[in-house]
Amino acid sequence: MIETILSPAPVLSQRREKSKRVVPMGKWAFFEGEIVPLEEAKIGIATHAFNYGTGCFGGIRAYWNDEHEQLYIFRAKKHFNRFLESCRLLNIQLPYTLDELIEITIQLLRRDEYRQNAYMRPLAYKATEDITPRLYDLEDEYAMFTRPQGNYIQLQVHAGTSSWRRVDDNSIPARGKITGAYINSSFARTEAHWNGYDEAIVLNQDGHVSEGSAENFFMIRQGKLITPSTHDNILEGVTRATVMELAKDELGLEVIERSIDRSELYLAEEAFFTGTGAQVAAILSVDHRPLGNGEIGPLTRQIQELYFRTVSGNNDRYLHWVTPVYTH
Numbered sequence: 001m002i003e004t005i006l007s008p009a010p011v012l013s014q015r016r017e018k019s020k021r022v023v024p025m026g027k028w029a030f031f032e033g034e035i036v037p038l039e040e041a042k043i044g045i046a047t048h049a050f051n052y053g054t055g056c057f058g059g060i061r062a063y064w065n066d067e068h069e070q071l072y073i074f075r076a077k078k079h080f081n082r083f084l085e086s087c088r089l090l091n092i093q094l095p096y097t098l099d100e101l102i103e104i105t106i107q108l109l110r111r112d113e114y115r116q117n118a119y120m121r122p123l124a125y126k127a128t129e130d131i132t133p134r135l136y137d138l139e140d141e142y143a144m145f146t147r148p149q150g151n152y153i154q155l156q157v158h159a160g161t162s163s164w165r166r167v168d169d170n171s172i173p174a175r176g177k178i179t180g181a182y183i184n185s186s187f188a189r190t191e192a193h194w195n196g197y198d199e200a201i202v203l204n205q206d207g208h209v210s211e212g213s214a215e216n217f218f219m220i221r222q223g224k225l226i227t228p229s230t231h232d233n234i235l236e237g238v239t240r241a242t243v244m245e246l247a248k249d250e251l252g253l254e255v256i257e258r259s260i261d262r263s264e265l266y267l268a269e270e271a272f273f274t275g276t277g278a279q280v281a282a283i284l285s286v287d288h289r290p291l292g293n294g295e296i297g298p299l300t301r302q303i304q305e306l307y308f309r310t311v312s313g314n315n316d317r318y319l320h321w322v323t324p325v326y327t328h
Contacts (some may be wrong), residue, residue: 001314026112026146030104035111038145046129048138053180055125056086059276061149062109062118062325063312071114072313072322076102078238079276083122086176092124094142102323108146110324119149119277125179152277153199155304156296158285159212159273160197161262162188166210174210174233182214190214199273201265201286204233209260215281216240216274219260220299222269224241229257239274239307242321246306250317253299270297272304279311280304 031041049055058080062073080101080171087094096104105120112118127141129288164187167174172181184202194201201217203211209228211217215235216225225247228234247253265271269292271283280303282296296304309315313322 017193024148026108026114026118026148027109028108028146030108030142032141032143035104039120041143041145043125043127043292044129046131047125048128049125049179051131052133053178053183054090054133054135054138055123055179056083056090057124057179058083058086058120058122059177060105060120060122061276061311061316061320062114062120064114064116064118065312065314068134068313069326070313071109071325072120072311073102073105073109073120073325074276075238075242075321076105078241080122082238083124083177086178089173089176090124090126090178092126092140094124094140096142104144106323106325108144112122112146114146114148114325117149118146120144120146123179134247149277151279152275153215153273153281155279156282156284157198157273158186159199159201159283159287160192161265161287162191162197162200162213163204164188164191164200164202166202166204168205169233171287175230175236177235183250185213199281199283202309203262206232206259207262208263209265210230210234212273212278214276215275215278218243218261218272218274219265219268220270220297221264221267223299224254224256225299226256226258226260228260232259236274239276239279242310243274243280243303243307246310246318247303251299251302270300272300276281280307 028035029038029041060079062071064071080098122144125141126138128138167184188200188202200213202210210232211234244255248255265286266289273281282300310318
């Protein structure tokens with residue numbers, strides 16, 4: 001009887017076969033101070049960041065220009081400055097300068113010899129294996145992986161207002177890309193998907209428009225470009241800042257940062273999401289209400305085309321925004 005109790009059942013002694021969704025990835029990662037094969041970049045299940053979301057991340061794109069035979073990283077300095085600000089929110093101190101972080105990125109991209117658009121994910125996290133939730137007296141680590149990247153979401157989407165509210169600055173600061181905070185985004189996007197929408201529009205605690213599940217929001221009313229202010233619990237997006245500058249300087253649009261009511265969404269002539277992943281994605285309808293004629297609007301199309309020309313190194317005025325990966 002004792003032997004029967006102590007002997008593991010055959011089904012428990014075998015490891016379950018895993019069914020994994022295959023997602024294209026780069027072959028290399030930066031992990032614990034060096035470039036290693038991606039499959040070697042692993043953390044333990046007791047790692048603090050895995051248990052409590054005590055990490056932050058960035059999202060950076062590189063665009064392949066076939067005519068130039070060059071891969072361009074878009075706004076690397078601005079992305080890594082924002083990344084280091086997220087680190088400060090979490091009391092993470094890294095031993096790398098901004099220029100060193102950019103150089104690590106270039107070396108990773110060169111290792112995989114990308115000749116297509118790519119996405120880079122820098123991560124800083126509390127690496128100690130410990131179970132006390134805190135942000136002090138813990139080891140900090142840095143890692144990065146890359147992957148080929150097409151459209152994160154389609155460039156024309158239908159959106160629905162989420163029942164989930166955006167996290168508040170005094171709870172989890174949305175201006176930082178804090179890993180644990182993105183369960184809020186996951187709730188919103190999942191609800192949108194289950195409700196038949198492509199993407200969510202999330203309101204803040206005051207009922208004003210904040211952003212998409214993981215994108216900034218813009219609308220056009222009476223020829224003006226309007227976007228929620230930083231007081232509405234938004235991420236201070238790099239693509240958001242880029243679009244605002246392009247719209248003002250290249251298209252002569254008036255850009256206004258202010259709170260937006262939910263009902264105002266339905267009166268917008270045009271609207272779109274922005275983000276490193278989303279790029280510039282036109283919103284065709286909100287809560288089943290078409291915006292304008294229900295198609296991509298003329299100003300949104302202009303902004304979209306201008307953005308893609310700029311990020312791929314084809315806008316001479318903004319060549320200082322792109323960092324070439326390959327030397328010729």
